[in-house]
Amino acid sequence: MENKLDFNITLLPGDGIGPEVVAEAVRVLDVIASKHKHSFKFNERLMGGCSIDKYGSSLTDETLADCKSADAVLLGAVGGPKWDDPTAKDRPERGLLALRKGLGVFANLRPVKVHPALIDSSPLKPEKLKGVDIIVMRELTGGLYFGQPKMREMRDGKEYAVDTLEYYDYEIKRIVDLAFSLAKGRRKKVTSVDKANVLESSRLWRQITTKIGKENADIELEHMLVDTASMKLITGPAFFDVIVTENMFGDILTDEASVLAGSMGMLPSASLGESGPGLPHEPRMGLYEPIHGSAPDIAGKGIANPVGTILSSAMLLRYSLKLETEAVAIEKAVDEVITAGARTADLGGKLTTRQMADEIIKKL
Numbered sequence: 001m002e003n004k005l006d007f008n009i010t011l012l013p014g015d016g017i018g019p020e021v022v023a024e025a026v027r028v029l030d031v032i033a034s035k036h037k038h039s040f041k042f043n044e045r046l047m048g049g050c051s052i053d054k055y056g057s058s059l060t061d062e063t064l065a066d067c068k069s070a071d072a073v074l075l076g077a078v079g080g081p082k083w084d085d086p087t088a089k090d091r092p093e094r095g096l097l098a099l100r101k102g103l104g105v106f107a108n109l110r111p112v113k114v115h116p117a118l119i120d121s122s123p124l125k126p127e128k129l130k131g132v133d134i135i136v137m138r139e140l141t142g143g144l145y146f147g148q149p150k151m152r153e154m155r156d157g158k159e160y161a162v163d164t165l166e167y168y169d170y171e172i173k174r175i176v177d178l179a180f181s182l183a184k185g186r187r188k189k190v191t192s193v194d195k196a197n198v199l200e201s202s203r204l205w206r207q208i209t210t211k212i213g214k215e216n217a218d219i220e221l222e223h224m225l226v227d228t229a230s231m232k233l234i235t236g237p238a239f240f241d242v243i244v245t246e247n248m249f250g251d252i253l254t255d256e257a258s259v260l261a262g263s264m265g266m267l268p269s270a271s272l273g274e275s276g277p278g279l280p281h282e283p284r285m286g287l288y289e290p291i292h293g294s295a296p297d298i299a300g301k302g303i304a305n306p307v308g309t310i311l312s313s314a315m316l317l318r319y320s321l322k323l324e325t326e327a328v329a330i331e332k333a334v335d336e337v338i339t340a341g342a343r344t345a346d347l348g349g350k351l352t353t354r355q356m357a358d359e360i361i362k363k364l
Contacts, residue, residue, distance in 0.1 A: 006039040007321055010070040012047040012063070012099075015083075015092060016294025017304035017353075018076020024306035024357035025074060025313040031364050032317070032326050043070065047099065048078030048092035048294075058095025064102045067287075072320035073103070074313060075289035080296040101141050105271035105287050107175050108138040108250065109182075109315070112237075112257045112267065117339050121262030121347050124234065131238040132260055135186070137179045138250025140271055142171045143201075145247050167201045167246065172208045178272075179244035180216045186241055189220045193229045193245035193253065205246060226253070233257055254291060263346040264292040265305025268312035270319055286320040288312040298345075302352045305344040307334055310360060333363035 011026065013019035026042060033040045045063040052058050058078070067073045078092035085091075114122065114132040122129055147164030154160065176192070183190050192209045194202035206223055213221035224232070226249045232239060233253065237260055245253065258264045273285035290308030298304055311334060318327035337359040343349020344356050351359070 005037065006041070007071045008041050008043060008069070009316070010067045010073045011042050011044040012067075012073060012075045013044065014048040014076040014078040014294065015050055015080050016077055016296045016299040017292075018048075018078065018294055020076075020299070020302065020304050020353050021290065021306040021309040022074060022076040024353060025309040027357055028310050028330060028360060028364070029313050029317075031361050032329065035329075035364065036323070036326055038323070038326075047075070047095050049080055049083040051095065052083055052090055052092065056090070058090050058092050059098045059102075064099065067099065067103060072285075072316045073099075073287045074309075074316060075099075075287060076309065077290070077292065077294040079294050080299075082296075097145060100271060100287065101146065103271075103285055103287055104141070104273040105285060106139060106141045106171065106274075107178050107272045108136075108140045108254075109270045109272065110136045110138065110254045110257070110267065110291060112136065112254075112260055114260055114262075115266075115335070115338050117341070118262040118266070118347065122260055124237075124260065128235070128237065129260060133186075134237065134240045134257065134260075135182060135242050136250060136254050136257060137175060137182070137242060137244040138254060139167075139171065139175045139244075139246050140250075141247075142167050143247030165199065165201050165248075167204060169204065169208055172205050173212065174274075176209050176212050176244055179242050180212060180219050183219050183242040184216075188218060189222070189241035191222045191224050191229070191240055191243045193224050193226050193243060193249055195226050195249070196223070197225060201246070209244075229253060230256060233260075258291060263305060265290070265308050265344065265346045266311075267291045267308050268310075268315055270312065270315040272319055284319050286316060288316040288320075302354065303345045304353050305346050306353050306357050307338075307344075307360075310334060310357065329364060330360075333360045336363050 013022040112134040114129045119126045119129050144165040147166040152161045194205045196202040196206045271287040314327040314330035317323040342359045
């Protein structure tokens with residue numbers, strides 16, 4: 001892997017603004033490839049609502065196979081009102097869950113860093129945002145979204161629904177280990193979020209995390225109930241360094257944390273699978289996507305913010321392709337254009353999706 005220059009990247013542009021923001025990330029990656037003498041071969045496939053329309057399935061076996069054979073996968077966004085029938089047999093979100101499970105990407109990393117130039121874009125008071133630099137690690141392939149049984153039926157003339165929250169010890173251990181590994185290169189603090197006062201699965205989570213904490217005495221560990229964490233994210237977000245939590249809690253908390261940065265369009269994510277020890281020292285199978293949705297209300301208008309997707313491509317370079325220098329180059333370019341005042345509509349500016357990417361490319 002050390003000397004590899006040629007990489008295969010599967011693109012899943014998806015629905016809504018997904019194709020628009022992925023196209024700009026590809027342009028940025030092409031510049032990186034040219035500058036650093038790499039070859040990125042892009043293989044575009046359908047997933048989500050567009051795949052339902054063409055193939056009758058949100059994720060086909062062929063698309064999943066292409067993703068599994070790639071060095072990394074870059075996703076735009078999926079879903080929209082057209083496919084939002086809760087009684088439908090297949091929905092775009094089902095394809096996303098199946099993709100995560102199929103790729104074995106169990107750890108979702110969402111960095112939330114407030115850019116000094118964007119502090120006024122957040123609804124929070126500026127003094128609360130100084131020094132905010134968080135990574136939320138969400139367990140991605142277990143918990144309530146995947147537990148069985150999951151069903152709806154009629155019982156005694158009444159409609160009944162059930163979802164099952166379940167975790168195995170190894171599922172908890174592997175993501176908590178990863179959180180501690182990541183914290184070693186940061187401020188050496190891990191906050192484990194659970195609901196151990198109520199849920200048996202959370203009590204297992206806390207038990208395992210406590211044990212791992214004792215094995216990593218140089219890292220500060222704090223346990224926090226999810227309701228407390230949700231308040232602390234707004235009242236004192238600079239308190240956090242690395243947050244690790246289960247699937248549903250992480251889903252909710254990361255969307256809440258996105259308001260800290262001023263716009264969901266700014267934030268990237270990486271969903272990582274197994275590899276050797278440490279981050280970012282060993283390449284990992286990864287699925288990369290901005291945290292925002294498909295935003296069908298602005299699709300086709302050319303005003304979507306591509307930064308979250310472009311920064312996701314930087315994470316792709318770092319964690320799956322082991323190209324740290326190239327990843328830093330993209331992040332530095334984004335930082336510079338934001339500092340210089342480049343803004344898309346979501347940040348109160350007038351730049352189009354393409355123009356924002358153009359500014360970043362100029363810096364590269």
